[in-house]
Amino acid sequence: MDVRNCKNCGKLFQYVGKPICPACNKKLEDKFFEVRDYIYENPTASMSVVSEELGVPIQQIKKWVREERLAFSKDSGITISCEKCGKAILTGRFCKECKNSMRNNLSNLYGTENTVQKQKQAAASSNGKMRFLKN
Numbered sequence: 001m002d003v004r005n006c007k008n009c010g011k012l013f014q015y016v017g018k019p020i021c022p023a024c025n026k027k028l029e030d031k032f033f034e035v036r037d038y039i040y041e042n043p044t045a046s047m048s049v050v051s052e053e054l055g056v057p058i059q060q061i062k063k064w065v066r067e068e069r070l071a072f073s074k075d076s077g078i079t080i081s082c083e084k085c086g087k088a089i090l091t092g093r094f095c096k097e098c099k100n101s102m103r104n105n106l107s108n109l110y111g112t113e114n115t116v117q118k119q120k121q122a123a124a125s126s127n128g129k130m131r132f133l134k135n
Contacts, residue, residue, distance in 0.1 A: 031056050032064060043073040068092045
C-alpha cells in the first residue's frame with residue numbers, strides 16, 4: 001500500500017496514480033466542469049479572462065487543453081503550439097500532420113518488425129525436416 005501526502009492540501013491518502021487526494025481531485029474536476037461550461041457559454045473568451053473569472057490558473061487550463069479535455073473555438077483566437085513543429089492548434093499536443101507522421105512512423109516500425117519475425121518463422125519452417133513432439 002502506497003501512502004503519500006496530497007500535493008495540494010498535504011493530507012495523507014492512498015496513492016493510486018494521481019499525486020492529489022480524492023477530495024482535491026473532486027474539487028479539480030468540479031472546476032474543470034465550470035471552465036468547460038464557461039467556455040461553452042462564452043466561446044470568444046480568452047484564457048486570461050477564463051482564469052480570472054473562475055479562479056483557475058492558466059497553467060491548469062493549458063493542461064486540460066493539452067489533454068484534449070478542453071478545446072477553444074476558432075473564433076476565440078486562442079491557440080497553443082504543436083510540440084513537434086510549432087504550428088498553431090486548438091487542442092492536444094500535436095497538430096494533425098505531426099500525429100499522422102508519428103502514426104505512420106510507428107506503423108512502419110511495427111510492420112518492419114513483423115516482417116522480420118515472419119521471415120524468421122518461414123526460414124525455420126522451410127528446413128524440410130519433420131519434427132515430432134515428445135510426450
